[in-house]
Amino acid sequence: MATNGFFQSVYKLVRQVPAGCVVTYGQIAAMLGDPRQARVVGWAMRDCPAEVPWHRVVNSKGQVSTRNLTGGFNQQRALLEDEGVEFSASGKIDLRRYGWQQPRGGSIQDEGRDDE
DNA sequence: ATTATGACTGCAG
């Protein structure tokens, strides 16, 4: 499927996301090389194959409910909570703590937070 | 080829 190569890249990337971590659409798009294609990433998630942990994908606001909760989209929060992710009172996630980043050349270790 | 929509993002109020 060469037509949906971008989609395949998205799926592959999301599949690499470990449990207990979340990524934003823009983050994924940026990893693919174009942060503006964040919407296209959403399109790929809309297809949501079972092999893709779409529930670990949230918007830049760290929330899931952008417009309207459709279908199984509601269980995103429940799934993340099951992974160990904490939600704020407003239903937001700490991207600074759960925000996943691709491992760079070398060892990516946990950077200490001066306050937490 | 053109128009409309969308599981988004960033800036302004």
Added chain:
DNA sequence: TCTGCAGCCATAA
């Protein structure tokens, strides 16, 4: 901190 408007890209009709 939250809400609203405009911009960008891809897919569907």
